[in-house]
Amino acid sequence: MGNRQQRVLAFVYRWLMDRYGPQGWWPLVACDGVNPTKTGATKGYHPGDYTYPRTDDQRVEICVGAILTQNTAWTNVEKALGNLQRAGRLSLSALAATPVEELRELIRPAGYYNQKAAYLQNLVAFLMAHEPGDITREALLTCKGVGNETADSILLYAFSRPEFVIDAYTKRIFLALGLCDERSSYMSMKQQVESAISPDVVVYQEYHALLVEHAKQHYNKKPFGIGDPLINIVKALK
DNA sequence: AACCAGGACGTGA
């Protein structure tokens, strides 16, 4: 029964990669990656280069971005990250030394800045207290402010672990393609993909990024999925 | 002028 879903998920990945090309997630402020074929925003992305993150600071930047982007447009996150970098606060030690009032002001453009400032301080303390090899999904989830998607984003993009990320876009697309229903849980969808696509950090990184890019084309205004060619293609698939 | 953005938490059924 999972056999068709398996084929569909593999097909969708190839189709998206064919259409959009490598996405080069996660974006980094101090990264000069450029891909002229990419259709979406290219700033800070490094398509085809899977050697990131290269430094502890880049790892921290990804973790910070994962918190800041919660229910927030990435353009707003970029402003906050820019503030942090200009203030020299985009490192673990600098963040740990930043008073929460200052942190709030720096990340204000990302919204929910009171909550997120506290979440960031939690996460910074957590990261300082754990070795990279020591960081498990369960451990991350004990941080207040780190839920399923944020944990998986951190693991996949900052620590190169094969954890598939589900987000609101993924659910919209999977709904339209008949791969899940309205009340499918985060974990059920994650496990569905992870049992269909063998664990591979690069594939998981690209697949999630490709789903976001595709959703930005066809799934960010209601009714979702209008004009998405995948719907009919997948429907015709056996 | 609504509506949505790469969610998570606290609460009450």
Added chain:
DNA sequence: TCACGTCATGGT
């Protein structure tokens, strides 16, 4: 478990 209110800025 799960549905609902809350958190907040900025672009379309």
